[in-house]
Amino acid sequence: MMPIEERLAQNVAGEFYVTSACIDCDQCREIAPNVFRREEDISLSVVYAQPTTPADRSAAEEARVSCPTDAIQRS
Ligand code: SF4
Secondary structure, eight states: OOOGGGBOTTSOSSSEEEBTTOOOOSHHHHHOTTTEEEETTTTEEEESSOOOSHHHHHHHHHHHHHOTTOOEEEO
16 A cells, blocks of 8 residues: 555545556546546646545545556545
8 A cells, every 4th residue: 555645735635545656547537537637737636526425435436446556545
């Protein structure tokens, strides 16, 4: 698991977050667009909204386990 200090500062506070291991592949944004977006300043994905519905939480979890670099973590 990534150390907590790798968490990108642009993530909103909360359980799900993206680390600097992101390679900007777009997959999480496709799977869970209500949770992840591209932060243009750093050209990486971040969590811009924590999931609040079962559907969004399920999508966020699917994105987390599908991320090719394990950049999506849960605290
Ligand atoms: S799936 Fe992982 S590597 Fe791809 S954009 Fe999302 S966080 Fe980055």
